[in-house]
Amino acid sequence: MSQANSLGSQRSSTTLKNKLPAIGIDLGGTKLSAAAIVDFKVVSEARTVPTPQGPDKIVAALVSLIESFQREYVVAGVGIATAGIVNCDTGEVIGSTGNLPGWSGTPLKQLIESKTMLPVFVDNDANAAAYGDALAMGLTDATCVIGVTLGTGIGTGIVIHGKPYRGSNWGAGECGHIRINLENKRLCTCGKYDCWEAYGAGRGLVATTHDLLAQAGAKDSVLSENAQGLNSHLITSAAAGGDKLAKEAVNLYHQHVSIGLANLANCLAPEYFILSGGMSKVVDVQLLGEMVRERALPRNADKLQVVKSSLGDFAGIVGAAQCALDGIAPGTTLNTGTG
Amino acid sequence: MSQANSLGSQRSSTTLKNKLPAIGIDLGGTKLSAAAIVDFKVVSEARTVPTPQGPDKIVAALVSLIESFQREYVVAGVGIATAGIVNCDTGEVIGSTGNLPGWSGTPLKQLIESKTMLPVFVDNDANAAAYGDALAMGLTDATCVIGVTLGTGIGTGIVIHGKPYRGSNWGAGECGHIRINLENKRLCTCGKYDCWEAYGAGRGLVATTHDLLAQAGAKDSVLSENAQGLNSHLITSAAAGGDKLAKEAVNLYHQHVSIGLANLANCLAPEYFILSGGMSKVVDVQLLGEMVRERALPRNADKLQVVKSSLGDFAGIVGAAQCALDGIAPGTTLNTGTG
Numbered sequence: 001m002s003q004a005n006s007l008g009s010q011r012s013s014t015t016l017k018n019k020l021p022a023i024g025i026d027l028g029g030t031k032l033s034a035a036a037i038v039d040f041k042v043v044s045e046a047r048t049v050p051t052p053q054g055p056d057k058i059v060a061a062l063v064s065l066i067e068s069f070q071r072e073y074v075v076a077g078v079g080i081a082t083a084g085i086v087n088c089d090t091g092e093v094i095g096s097t098g099n100l101p102g103w104s105g106t107p108l109k110q111l112i113e114s115k116t117m118l119p120v121f122v123d124n125d126a127n128a129a130a131y132g133d134a135l136a137m138g139l140t141d142a143t144c145v146i147g148v149t150l151g152t153g154i155g156t157g158i159v160i161h162g163k164p165y166r167g168s169n170w171g172a173g174e175c176g177h178i179r180i181n182l183e184n185k186r187l188c189t190c191g192k193y194d195c196w197e198a199y200g201a202g203r204g205l206v207a208t209t210h211d212l213l214a215q216a217g218a219k220d221s222v223l224s225e226n227a228q229g230l231n232s233h234l235i236t237s238a239a240a241g242g243d244k245l246a247k248e249a250v251n252l253y254h255q256h257v258s259i260g261l262a263n264l265a266n267c268l269a270p271e272y273f274i275l276s277g278g279m280s281k282v283v284d285v286q287l288l289g290e291m292v293r294e295r296a297l298p299r300n301a302d303k304l305q306v307v308k309s310s311l312g313d314f315a316g317i318v319g320a321a322q323c324a325l326d327g328i329a330p331g332t333t334l335n336t337g338t339g
Numbered sequence: 340m341s342q343a344n345s346l347g348s349q350r351s352s353t354t355l356k357n358k359l360p361a362i363g364i365d366l367g368g369t370k371l372s373a374a375a376i377v378d379f380k381v382v383s384e385a386r387t388v389p390t391p392q393g394p395d396k397i398v399a400a401l402v403s404l405i406e407s408f409q410r411e412y413v414v415a416g417v418g419i420a421t422a423g424i425v426n427c428d429t430g431e432v433i434g435s436t437g438n439l440p441g442w443s444g445t446p447l448k449q450l451i452e453s454k455t456m457l458p459v460f461v462d463n464d465a466n467a468a469a470y471g472d473a474l475a476m477g478l479t480d481a482t483c484v485i486g487v488t489l490g491t492g493i494g495t496g497i498v499i500h501g502k503p504y505r506g507s508n509w510g511a512g513e514c515g516h517i518r519i520n521l522e523n524k525r526l527c528t529c530g531k532y533d534c535w536e537a538y539g540a541g542r543g544l545v546a547t548t549h550d551l552l553a554q555a556g557a558k559d560s561v562l563s564e565n566a567q568g569l570n571s572h573l574i575t576s577a578a579a580g581g582d583k584l585a586k587e588a589v590n591l592y593h594q595h596v597s598i599g600l601a602n603l604a605n606c607l608a609p610e611y612f613i614l615s616g617g618m619s620k621v622v623d624v625q626l627l628g629e630m631v632r633e634r635a636l637p638r639n640a641d642k643l644q645v646v647k648s649s650l651g652d653f654a655g656i657v658g659a660a661q662c663a664l665d666g667i668a669p670g671t672t673l674n675t676g677t678g
Contacts, residue, residue, distance in 0.1 A: 300510040
């Protein structure tokens, strides 16, 4: 059991003592965040570095981050949650995102495994976050849990019967691109009009506020002085300060978010929506829940819970690491089965 | 093997010879349709009776229909596909539909089992139809197949990894009530505005045509003479005859159907949409497929197939009967395991 001693001082239970951690890494457009995970619990401090430009430098930064953990821990494996669509069997990034130019086509699992000699699992960040959040809430027996990341876009991850649901072609959970309007009013980053995220993501709140400012009588708002530099922080702050137009914008924003949630409730009848991402920190989760229950069919609304993530920014790290641990044969850990 | 001889003359393979059929029944607002099913194949003629008024009379009609099969077949069990939401564990109707007043609360499985002494399985009609269609197309290995019934409403059934997905509270697949517009333009039968089925069901086509007729220049259309009595048959006939307004209405109808399909494609990334119901007989399935692929994210559109049901009106019958057969222990059939 000498290897287990190198787990470090963060271990807090006898269960953890006998198990090796996986390193979970959340790979976003601006930063790489990592932590050591055992039994879907964070057992180290988080380590963060800026995301470098280009696939080669990103891979080098990932390896460097993993090695920094290997100097302190005996690591069982690595789970990486990345923006973009991922083939989880091969660990290849097969669909890119604007935040990571040139990332599509990267055989990430193969590259990191060959450089670290560790088993690596790669998943889409929203899928990993939903899985991490569902595990952290003990919802492995739930029929369906949907994680919704409300940020500059909307990402969703669907967990069915305790496992991430990835669809054919690995493309499930792109629910931010459900169309919720027919009027061709708002162009989405995907190139189509009127996707849910064009209304329910942070930039949706900004667009809604611009719409209101363009209407008559908007000059009373403190936001009219700063219309060019609007962002979601300015708007929610103005609403908190009592600005009537900002309050109306924030209320409309809640309605827009709730429409997408109610659509998913009618489609998949989940027990839980778990919200994460920057905008989740400013939404009124109780109001959202009421709006969803008002809109969804009664049968799908009765017991539905809308809650905020208990893991916050760690959700993707935990979910990806746990996927790695799920895929590692029991013999590769020090768990002797005696707990 | 004397019991197997009573299967009747429709059996056509050695596989069928050794197995007892289940009776599948599709219970709709206007008629009860039934047939004998073995290995998700129809092995009898269909029998149809009008749906009587009220739960007691419906149950009596179901029993009478089942007994009519029992006079000719040794029956392994009964599968009933009914409108409304069903708890498939208890076989109770837990959510009703306007077409079957008073139906909610009926303990259908228990009532039919006590009167026929046969094992009974009950499911929602759209779920059963999707399962039947997926089985008939051999799609048990598919990640996701979505059956879409385009009728006076839109019903959907989701089959994931070869099994019906019913969600928590049994309410999944109410995708007809996904909101696709923000303008509060069309009131749906569910009491909310702008559900997919308010645009994509048969009455959606009628509403779209009324919208066009209300616009300037509509007097040229043959439909303007009969605006009060419009129905989907009149509209599609006029379009087939070259009427410009009717053609525009039918094209808009295809767009409205495709928006809901693309939403589901982005959410669940299915391999197949299988269309059934009265309106599926008049849609251009190739045009729908193109529109869905145009709207959905490329990854979710690439290999997506939109097809018409090969079972047609038998889909619910086959799916419900097969669910009954799935749930019956092997010992209750005459299949000796030697094929």
